[in-house]
Amino acid sequence: MEFAWRGRLDQAPDQAVEDQTPRRKEARALLGDMLRPYRKQLIWLALVVLVENAARLSVPRLVQIGIDHGLPPLMRGGSSSNLVTVVVILCVAVLLQAVSRMYFLQKSGWIGQHVLLDLRRRVYRHFQKLDVRFHDRYTSGRVVSRSTNDVEAIQELLEDGFDSLITAALTLVGTAILLVTLNVRLGLVCLISFPLLVALSAWFRRESSKTYRVVRETAALVIVQFVETMTGIKAVQAYRRQPRNQEIFKDVADRYRTINERIFRIVAIFMPTVKLIGNLTTAAVLLFGGWLALHGHMTIGVLAAFLLYLRMFFEPMQDITQFFNTFQSATSALEKLAGVLAEKPGIADPDRPVTLEKVDGAIQFDDVHFGYVDDRPVLPGLTLDIPAGQTVALVGTTGAGKTTIAKLMARFYDPTSGRILLDGVDVRALTQDALRQDVVMVTQENFMFEGSVADNIRFGRPDASDEQIRAAASAVGADQFIELLPQGFDTDVAKRGGRLSAGQRQLVAFARAFLADPKVLILDEATSSLDIPSERLVQRALETVLADRTALIIAHRLSTVEVADRVLVLEQGRVLEDGSPADLIGSSDGRYAALHDAWVSSLA
Missing domain, CATH: 1.20.1560.10 (ABC transporter type 1, transmembrane domain)
Structure with a gap:
């Protein structure tokens, strides 16, 4: 922050004004x-x-x-x-x-x-x-x-x-x-x-x-x-x-x-x-x-x-x-x-949007190129096919492109070139509301809004009943700690969820996503804030949460990856390995096998 501020402060006020485009x-x-x-x-x-x-x-x-x-x-x-x-x-x-x-x-x-x-x-x-x-x-x-x-x-x-x-x-x-x-x-x-x-x-x-x-x-x-x-x-x-x-x-x-x-x-x-x-x-x-x-x-x-x-x-x-x-x-x-x-949204709805009558959750990345900065590609041409209902874990070093894939799938950004398809339809042909009704992303820093725990769970589905909220919390194992709060589901979470621990906030975010009931669920380091007991609780709940839906799981903790049907090992935006967790572990000279061995050694 200091460098940005020094640049602003070193500039004379009159000059700062003249540099702005007249509007x-x-x-x-x-x-x-x-x-x-x-x-x-x-x-x-x-x-x-x-x-x-x-x-x-x-x-x-x-x-x-x-x-x-x-x-x-x-x-x-x-x-x-x-x-x-x-x-x-x-x-x-x-x-x-x-x-x-x-x-x-x-x-x-x-x-x-x-x-x-x-x-x-x-x-x-x-x-x-x-x-x-x-x-x-x-x-x-x-x-x-x-x-x-x-x-x-x-x-x-x-x-x-x-x-x-x-x-x-x-x-x-x-x-x-x-x-x-x-x-x-x-x-x-x-x-x-x-x-x-x-x-x-x-x-x-x-x-x-x-x-x-x-x-x-x-x-x-x-x-x-x-x-x-x-x-x-x-x-x-x-x-x-x-x-x-x-x-x-x-x-x-x-x-x-x-x-x-x-x-x-x-x-x-x-x-x-x-x-x-x-x-x-x-x-x-x-x-x-x-x-x-x-x-x-x-x-x-x-x-x-x-x-x-x-x-x-x-x-x-x-x-x-x-x-x-x-x-x-x-x-x-x-x-x-x-x-x-006058700023135009970089992500815009199409003039004639396509309507998907029934979403299964099949995902395709067709020669997708993307970079946050010109001439510095994060994805240099990713091609990927994920069948509906499959749980895919993305692993790799920092900067490999895992979170970028998640953000592109949720259409927080559009690819520079190439296509991202949901059930064979380019996501740019769908309205953002329609897409995000069926594609939900849970991150490690899910924002808690001031209000009760129940209000935060029903955030993505305002018309949900109290019974549905309790059922969603129970499905992810969040009901146990919520019932112990002073007012239970009516407890005010305070500013940015300050009354809850990091792990509790993450469980509330899981309940929020489960209640929204998307066909595609993206978990970006979603268990990184959980302690070991909470993580084990979530691991058991993930089978319920991920059932009958397509899921992308981004995690450094390989315990989370074990629930996946398929693992993709990424490096500089390219897929180096692709297979089930068991098959990749069995490959003695593989990248994922080395990551798994290092993880097991860290537990010891």
């Missing part, structure tokens, strides 16, 4: 696709926003009318009807603004949460569809970052960002028009500051755009490092890696702090400058407007309205600043999510 088009398409089902609601919300802002912008104008046309009659001892009328209209405008605002917040919140729900479901569903090869290179920390940190950035944009932008834009345009229409000369004085604000906003958008993309990258690195360290905490503590991991995390966190400080410096320049321009403009308007009012070129009401509108004009700048921050963060997050969603 802005995909990000925009993703956002449009998520919002498309709510087009009618969004149009209605746009109208509501227009009403809300119209009502809000009418307040200074009503104040001006009240001062200029409502107060003079009262000062002359006349009727108050004009002022009362203005006050009533003002109250209606304020009430309309409040009601439309409440409606907008509720409806936009509803749309935002449904969009986020759809996004989370898409990301989760797509991560599950992506093949094992993708997950081998895409770390769990990055998965967590995409589904939490990036989704939260988009949530912030949907909740506050667009609302702030729309309100700010309408306010700026509306107040600019009203300032000019109230008094052209004074309006032009106000608009003198507009080019300065445009230039300042352009600078802020440019700088924040560059910086926030790096913020997302460094935030993801913090999450990735934290998740991967905590996931492997046992190895970290066992090998005393805490100081080194702390050093790496300190480096990542320090870069995150540095880039955030850059954001604060940009905001520290932008916001005070906007306020300075606003205050200077207000002073100029007050000075020039006072002179106009003093000489009878403007009423006091218009001057008051000008000052109120001027305050409205500069207030949205802070909202625009916040929107830029939110928008840049969400854009970067959306690009990453769009990049993930």
Whole structure:
């Protein structure tokens, strides 16, 4: 892990960003696709926003009318009807603004949460569809970052960002028009500051755009490092890696702090400058407007309205600043999510899948070539025929290709060339669900999910009854230890099955596979975690588990191999020996005979 992290950390954040393929088009398409089902609601919300802002912008104008046309009659001892009328209209405008605002917040919140729900479901569903090869290179920390940190950035944009932008834009345009229409000369004085604000906003958008993309990258690195360290905490503590991991995390966190400080410096320049321009403009308007009012070129009401509108004009700048921050963060997050969603599964279902009415379990490898890395073949051309119902053990040194054969059979990978057949049908012609209903793989590291023992046994068959679960556990001999647990089958296995021993977890995995009742069962080092008593228990259960089904057994413990009908000795992806265990043991100069003799000597 250290070498990978050093490479990432030695790369400058800005360079890391530039090296990434731009996905802005995909990000925009993703956002449009998520919002498309709510087009009618969004149009209605746009109208509501227009009403809300119209009502809000009418307040200074009503104040001006009240001062200029409502107060003079009262000062002359006349009727108050004009002022009362203005006050009533003002109250209606304020009430309309409040009601439309409440409606907008509720409806936009509803749309935002449904969009986020759809996004989370898409990301989760797509991560599950992506093949094992993708997950081998895409770390769990990055998965967590995409589904939490990036989704939260988009949530912030949907909740506050667009609302702030729309309100700010309408306010700026509306107040600019009203300032000019109230008094052209004074309006032009106000608009003198507009080019300065445009230039300042352009600078802020440019700088924040560059910086926030790096913020997302460094935030993801913090999450990735934290998740991967905590996931492997046992190895970290066992090998005393805490100081080194702390050093790496300190480096990542320090870069995150540095880039955030850059954001604060940009905001520290932008916001005070906007306020300075606003205050200077207000002073100029007050000075020039006072002179106009003093000489009878403007009423006091218009001057008051000008000052109120001027305050409205500069207030949205802070909202625009916040929107830029939110928008840049969400854009970067959306690009990453769009990049993930654009990933095509390496293992795909056919357009016209073949349906097997009845699966017997016959397996054929027809000149299969495969390698995890180009130019480094693991299987250089394997041809193999396994009749239905036969139990075949694969033995050989590490790297001989045993587990690769199992993964190809379960279609976690597809061969580079050649075919893998199930009952004469290429497995690529079957849907993955159909294939894995009849081909189940049990490994030495079967994952236990949080929940009860019963929940973990019925994992591959959710509709199984309690009686069927107990029968499956009994068939593999797991019922004996399960009944001794505090709540029996209802006992919570804790995180990753931490309440169970390695051997107990393996027995639960056997029960899970037995309950799924596949026609082809693959056991990849499935007894390696068992102690001698547990292994003997499993050996007796294997006859029941393997009955009437095809089985591939990969094991270094030759005691497991003894239940096989046939043994294949592999070396560098090629079959060196093929025969029954007894026949191969009888060959004094054979590879399997030597392995068997070494195993017997180790027992002595």
